[in-house]
Amino acid sequence: MDSVSCHLVKNLPSIKEGDDLAEMIEDRFALRDGDIVCIASTVVSKSEGRFRRIEEYTPTARAKEIAGELDKDPRFVQAVLEESEDILLDRPFLLVATSFGHIGVNAGIDQSNVGQGRILLLPECPRESANRIRRGLKKDCAVIVTDTCGRPFRCGVAGVAIGWSGIAALRDWRGKRDLEGRELEITLEAIVDEIAGMANLLMGEGGDGTPVVVVRGFEHPKSGGKLFRPRELDVIRDRLQEKDRRS
Numbered sequence: 001m002d003s004v005s006c007h008l009v010k011n012l013p014s015i016k017e018g019d020d021l022a023e024m025i026e027d028r029f030a031l032r033d034g035d036i037v038c039i040a041s042t043v044v045s046k047s048e049g050r051f052r053r054i055e056e057y058t059p060t061a062r063a064k065e066i067a068g069e070l071d072k073d074p075r076f077v078q079a080v081l082e083e084s085e086d087i088l089l090d091r092p093f094l095l096v097a098t099s100f101g102h103i104g105v106n107a108g109i110d111q112s113n114v115g116q117g118r119i120l121l122l123p124e125c126p127r128e129s130a131n132r133i134r135r136g137l138k139k140d141c142a143v144i145v146t147d148t149c150g151r152p153f154r155c156g157v158a159g160v161a162i163g164w165s166g167i168a169a170l171r172d173w174r175g176k177r178d179l180e181g182r183e184l185e186i187t188l189e190a191i192v193d194e195i196a197g198m199a200n201l202l203m204g205e206g207g208d209g210t211p212v213v214v215v216r217g218f219e220h221p222k223s224g225g226k227l228f229r230p231r232e233l234d235v236i237r238d239r240l241q242e243k244d245r246r247s
């Protein structure tokens, strides 16, 4: 594998509920077997009708309390809480775990690129979304649903994978040898995040209108690997919630 190429899919319209993303992509780009089709979660959500109006939410006392501290609309906080399985931080921002295992600020709810007065929830289950879109493609491709996220410890947002299909989340280097012949012990590489990062770089965050990137030439394992760290192995989360309980 000497090189990999990345291609923006141009001329996609504003996505509406019910749009068939697989068909729309294939109409505009000549996919080949083995391509990895990276799709911004924003447009997956739009096609799945995940728009909500802020007025639809009735804040609970808890939502009002958090909203007061964060200086946010309590109805928005309520929307975040309804998309959350677990709260890791409630200040200085809401960091939560979604039902499908992804941890993100505001449960990944977007207010940009969605229109006035509306919010857009993440897909209910991005892995199922990725499976469905992949099944809709005529070519034998992998699909990665991406989102732009902040990261702990590092400034700046970056693209990550929140759903994938036809590609392993992790590449396993265990048992392989380094340059000096030492056996690698614990190296699992999050290839879907690395690919999502590159795709996100091309998509942009603003009004470019380019939510799909095709990555070509990367040979990858087809399945396996857990991207979301199982709760019982997540020591950072333990510590965050421990500190929260003490304060």
Ligand code: GDP
Binding pocket: 011, 012, 013, 014, 015, 040, 041, 042, 043, 046, 110, 112, 113, 146, 147, 148, 203, 204, 205, 206, 207, 208, 209, 210, 211, 212
């Ligand atoms: P996110 O990273 O999934 O939250 O999505 P962003 O809001 O950052 O958008 C990623 C890319 O998709 C940007 O180039 C946006 O302009 C583009 N985009 C968002 N919605 C649409 C849409 O409905 N149609 C098209 N063609 N592009 C969109």
Ligand code: MN
Binding pocket: 041, 042, 108, 110, 147, 148
């Ligand atoms: Mn987003």
Ligand code: MN
Binding pocket: 040, 147, 148, 204, 205
């Ligand atoms: Mn983005």
